[in-house]
Amino acid sequence: MFRALARASVALGPQAAGWVRNMASHQLLVAPPKALLKPLSIPNRLLLGPGPSNLAPRILVAGGLQMIGHMHKEMFQIMDEIKQGIQYVFQTKNPLTLAISGSGHCALEAALFNLLEPGDSFLVGANGIWGQRAADIGERIGAQVHPMIKDPGGHYTLQDVEEGLARHKPVLLFLTQGESSSGVLQPLDGYGALCHRYQCLLLVDSVASLGGVPIYMDQQGIDVLYSGSQKVLNAPPGTSLISFSDKAKNKIYSRKTKPVSFYLDMKWLANIWGCDDQPRIYHHTTPVISLYSLRESLALMAEQAIRLPTVTTVAAPTGYNWRDIVNYVMDHFDIEITGGLGPSVGKVLRIGLLGCNATRENVDRVIHALQEALQHCPQNKL
């Protein structure tokens, strides 16, 4: 390894001669790892946790395709199709609609980094882990964060929200539509109009609900909506969907400070995604293959025209250790289900039926596995 090739100095100019000479003074101290000499092997696993879910067959095919350039016109066409697909599943006409090159958390940061400036008042519905994380990020960037804390299982009524708006005069409210750590569906009708009466923007997380629960971004007056690729959409994790209303866009374009992140700066992303009228300029290398997969998952949505429920949250059976049950189902049936998350840890079991995993057969399999688990796991006699 590290064999000096004569071509190097041609390719890299006169400086290269320097390191060709210098190479003699270095040694290979780290050997090629043995584990990497074995072939990659992936178990065949049914993923009925709250996500990621299994990839639909057509998405598997897309993942195996060859690269094209991130700035090729065919790639821009695929990105345009993704934009239209997101507009469809979000039910929005917002021009500022695109995919983020990162997971759901990355989309949340994209929203907060671009919408909040230091000192801005930020109201957060914190009825589970996702609100906690939104509050954490808000604090990192110097916003005035006001969490409305509720026990897991609670949701926010219009009255709860109005009290928070009146008291804290926030520029932004965060709500989670599908609170996947507690199994709560947050209603969304009327919340946008209420926020707008108080000059506040409404940001909604639909990572665990999109495609399983109806959402109407424009009709519900949602200003920023984001979701993930790896839940009901059955695409690989690593990209996420986001859209901004004109009100939200105006807030971004009239900022006094630059967002802390260049990678997530929405003015740059708007350009590379063809959302402004400027020629597209290189910003970062977009995840080409993941975008093929995302395109296919949105195509499936456009074709299927049907939506399924997502995460079924059941109370953890008393007298058992929930971990025993989760492990039993994994070890004896190769099925993933999970326990609670954040405030719901120890209280619930969570079973995801996401996209192509949401079949009657899978429901039967997981119920059968749970029955066996209840028979065989140690029971704590009370």
Next chain:
Amino acid sequence: MFRALARASVALGPQAAGWVRNMASHQLLVAPPKALLKPLSIPNRLLLGPGPSNLAPRILVAGGLQMIGHMHKEMFQIMDEIKQGIQYVFQTKNPLTLAISGSGHCALEAALFNLLEPGDSFLVGANGIWGQRAADIGERIGAQVHPMIKDPGGHYTLQDVEEGLARHKPVLLFLTQGESSSGVLQPLDGYGALCHRYQCLLLVDSVASLGGVPIYMDQQGIDVLYSGSQKVLNAPPGTSLISFSDKAKNKIYSRKTKPVSFYLDMKWLANIWGCDDQPRIYHHTTPVISLYSLRESLALMAEQAIRLPTVTTVAAPTGYNWRDIVNYVMDHFDIEITGGLGPSVGKVLRIGLLGCNATRENVDRVIHALQEALQHCPQNKL
């Protein structure tokens, strides 16, 4: 679409009844996009630009595999193998070594967000676009940025660096090993030791050079090194490699403020990548399929034990418009090459020979294409 399934209210609790009733008040205003009803079709293209490059056959196979959970033990095993692979290609024993869930720019932000605190002095080698971007990000997070500006084509001598260190007393110096916008190879021997004499950490970008040019992270005293997946490694864009020396780790763990990003907070990432001795806790959903591909690309490096030069930068031929040449080669030969970037725009043509694309046959093809282009493109008689 949006057909109410009876199961929804079972799955999502009593609130669901609310939206089932409410659904009647919303209409589908955005129809399924026509473009998504056509099959996905990807042209067969040879990518000889400065990256992304074509995927090696074994990496194509990995991209088509089925999902497993991001928290399954098999996935942690793959992540451990990736860590070892990075330690090998970086030639480092650093325990804090991992992959970032984002592109090269995301790794740069991960480095700067974690290493710099507001007010810290940051010295930047700015001899092309990558230094400009590092300076831009440094400014966004409130560092005192001191760019050492050089014309494209220049590099930094030990003397240049020592002057900057003495003058600005930085906590961090940024250098680009393979300056792919200008074709310059930055020597790295002696720079780490020099920085350490001035209590400064050394951060190096090897996105366009890793695997094509030797690098010895530990022996060269580099404190933070990052690279990309989509260049010589021939993996899809969307992940990047990073490693931190103990000195760098200490700076991170003794910060007074939290980094602005939760997604890129190195303490969380260290945990999920098994770099601390704590049980792994969910942080974000890692890009499982992209990590399969990255694992395979590192396995290829471990097997091949050879490195190739990367980006050949040639002066743009006088009398021609460089765009005509790039377009001619694309339109008539389906080969991507590119022009300059940032300060080198209009001055150079850049031909990438990355990983599996670095064959004699491809060199012949691109030379033939360039010869034809010079014959057929309009020439501006001077």
